[in-house]
Amino acid sequence: MNTLTRFLIALAIFMTLAATLSSTPTEEKWFDINDSEADSLVSSTPLGVGGVLDDTRGLKCNKNPRLCLAKGSPGPDCCNKKCVDVFTDKQNCGFCGRKCKYMEICCKGSCVNPMVDKHHCGGCNKVCKRGDDCVHGMCNYA
Known part of the structure; x- marks a missing residue:
């Protein structure tokens, strides 16, 4: 195959590609x-x-x-x-793809265990009083 034939084949491929791309509608961003x-x-x-x-x-x-x-x-x-809401979604807690563990819930974008967390005892933003512990999701259980 001589150089002229290779050049013409390459030109034909290029023109076909250019025509295909120019006729494809662009997606609106x-x-x-x-x-x-x-x-x-x-x-x-x-x-x-x-x-x-x-x-x-x-x-x-x-x-x-x-x-x-x-x-x-x-x-x-x-x-x-x-x-989704990354502040409350258990499958995307804080950012996309970050999953909370089995016993955890998503509060303010952080995975927490409401059974033992003093700042989220029994649910998000349920804060135990000073000196109380969070046991089984209840403040000052004993």
Whole structure:
């Protein structure tokens, strides 16, 4: 195969690739949407079971994180294409993908054991009085 033939084949491949890429529609980025468009998108988004945003229309928070700010959304943060609240979500506590252990709950973005934690005794933000211990999720159990 001579040099001219190789050049023509390479040119044909390049032109085909350029034509394919130029005809492919570009995806609109979430930051390209103005506020009025975002409001209409968010207000028209259907809510699925349990208030979780429904992805049946192709709207996912990884493409448009502002969907998580919609009324009825489980939280303002987008983790694994789902809207969550990293301050309270046991599967994404503090940041995406950080899972709390079996007996722990997520309080203010930290995994805590409500059975023994003095600052979250029996639940988030339930603080035991000074000098009391948290035993079995109750302050001053004994």
